[in-house]
Amino acid sequence: MQTRDAPTDQLAVAQALERVIAWLRQSRESSGLSASTVSALTRLDSRGSLRITELSELEQLTQPGMTTLINRLEEAGFARREADPDDRRAVRVTITPAGVEQVVRHREGRAARILTRISELPPDDQDALVAALPALRAFAAEPGNIQPSHDNNDRGSNS
Amino acid sequence: MQTRDAPTDQLAVAQALERVIAWLRQSRESSGLSASTVSALTRLDSRGSLRITELSELEQLTQPGMTTLINRLEEAGFARREADPDDRRAVRVTITPAGVEQVVRHREGRAARILTRISELPPDDQDALVAALPALRAFAAEPGNIQPSHDNNDRGSNS
DNA sequence: GCAATTTGCATAAGGGCGCTATATAATCGT
DNA sequence: ACGATTATATAGCGCCCTTATGCAAATTGC
Numbered sequence: 335m336q337t338r339d340a341p342t343d344q345l346a347v348a349q350a351l352e353r354v355i356a357w358l359r360q361s362r363e364s365s366g367l368s369a370s371t372v373s374a375l376t377r378l379d380s381r382g383s384l385r386i387t388e389l390s391e392l393e394q395l396t397q398p399g400m401t402t403l404i405n406r407l408e409e410a411g412f413a414r415r416e417a418d419p420d421d422r423r424a425v426r427v428t429i430t431p432a433g434v435e436q437v438v439r440h441r442e443g444r445a446a447r448i449l450t451r452i453s454e455l456p457p458d459d460q461d462a463l464v465a466a467l468p469a470l471r472a473f474a475a476e477p478g479n480i481q482p483s484h485d486n487n488d489r490g491s492n493s
Numbered sequence: 494m495q496t497r498d499a500p501t502d503q504l505a506v507a508q509a510l511e512r513v514i515a516w517l518r519q520s521r522e523s524s525g526l527s528a529s530t531v532s533a534l535t536r537l538d539s540r541g542s543l544r545i546t547e548l549s550e551l552e553q554l555t556q557p558g559m560t561t562l563i564n565r566l567e568e569a570g571f572a573r574r575e576a577d578p579d580d581r582r583a584v585r586v587t588i589t590p591a592g593v594e595q596v597v598r599h600r601e602g603r604a605a606r607i608l609t610r611i612s613e614l615p616p617d618d619q620d621a622l623v624a625a626l627p628a629l630r631a632f633a634a635e636p637g638n639i640q641p642s643h644d645n646n647d648r649g650s651n652s
Numbered sequence: 653g654c655a656a657t658t659t660g661c662a663t664a665a666g667g668g669c670g671c672t673a674t675a676t677a678a679t680c681g682t
Numbered sequence: 683a684c685g686a687t688t689a690t691a692t693a694g695c696g697c698c699c700t701t702a703t704g705c706a707a708a709t710t711g712c
Contacts, residue, residue, distance in 0.1 A: 343623040348607035350626055351513065352600070353633035356532065358514050360553060368698070373515065386661060399699055401662060406698085423660045423707045441511070448507035451632060459628035464502045466625035467509055469618035473610060474512035527669070545690060558670055560691060565669090582678045582689040658709070667700075675692070681685090 361447050365440050367410075370395065372440050374403055375412055378429040379437045383416065385424050412436055517607075524599050526569075529554065531599050533562055534571055537588040538596045542575065544583050571595055 365372065374393050378384060384392070390400035404427055407413035412433030418424035429437070452460060463470075524531065533552050537543060543551070549559035563586055566572035571592030577583035588596070611619060622629075 343626070344608050344611050344619070345604060346626055347611060347622045347629070348604040349600075350629035350633065351517070351607055352603060354510065354629055355514060355517050356535075357633045358510070359528065359532070369518065370698080373518070387659085396700065397661070398663080398701080402698075405662095418660095421660080421708075425661070441508075444511060445504060445507040448510055449503050452503050452506060455628060455631050459631050460503070462625040462628040463506045463632070466621040466628075467502070467505055469614060469621040469625075470506070470509035470513055472614050472618050473622070474509065474516040529669080546688085555671065556690070557672080557692080561669075564691095577689095580679075580689080584690065653712100655712095656710080659707080661704105661706090663704075664702085665700100666702105667698105669697090669699100671694100671696080673693085673695105676690085678687100678689080680687070682683100 357451075358448075361444075365436065365443070367436070367440070371403060371406065372437070374400070375407065375429060375433055375437050376441075378413060378427060379434055383426040383428040385418065385426060389427060407433065516610075524595065524602070526595070526599070530562060530565065531596070533559070534566065534588060534592055534596050535600075537572060537586060538593055542585040542587040544577065544585060548586060566592065 367375070370393065374389060377389065377392055381392075386400050386404060387397055389395075389404075390397045393400065395403065404413060404415065407427075408415065410432075411430060413427055413429050416426045416428055418426050452463065455463075526534070529552065533548060536548065536551055540551075545559050545563060546556055548554075548563075549556045552559065554562065563572060563574065566586075567574065569591075570589060572586055572588050575585045575587055577585050611622065614622075
């Protein structure tokens, strides 16, 4: 077919995504929380309470690393440890309302920056991005989970 | 197609991009170099020799931070300091061939991972990403530099 | 049902990498 | 030429990760 050269196009997409990453990396967060911290907090927000080891695996940190991260979150009041009723060795980590608010604020700040950026683009480009939405979502889905994810990330904004 | 709600769509794009970032953050680099290091090295590769202060501003690091980063790069053999003929206070930092190779290897590793990911997507999604290419490039362009859909991303060499 | 093993988390020690404050050297303005 | 400015380096500190290890609870084997 008169199709494009697929490998070349895909490589171009890869490079473009790479630059998108670079752009977002530049636009730093002012929340005062590190990327790992925000990531863990976001995970707790979307998945509910998790054990330390579980979290460390999900976040690709070592278990001691996650322990200290949770220490920080606890000191900041964004998470708390709870006893696991079924296993007294284990700890269930839960996000607090303050933690949820932090996640929301972070996400909104980030989104605002991205939105500003998008709104500066020509309408055609904006449409193209919207058209690519399912693709972007599929791209970012969990490995092996390339399914339309129905994630209800809706937050009640404040409490 | 029916008219979409533009703000909602843009927000969705922002969220999707956010998740793309998260995905890429997970797929760590095995190069042993930190993100900032790779970023600075990439900058040196594309822009030629730069002064420390310039680099620190471009990379959004403090000047002392950039000094120590360059120390690391120099020790690793990926960059070197050269005297600035016009200003004996200043230093011109230049990427070495080994540094260029490192940048190339990093970029290729990253691209390979992204390519694998893309190739796992349904063809429709792949097409959508390709169609969104100009938009993605525009999105990631330098601030105030939103170029129309054309770019010569030619890589491959230092100065 | 008790000893040995395994599992879950915490603590300790160390390193990479960023920051602020400050020092040193070169340049500039007058 | 003297002070102010500019470019970089150094010192000291803190965050956040790592590996190694300790300890309590759960599990397994006998």
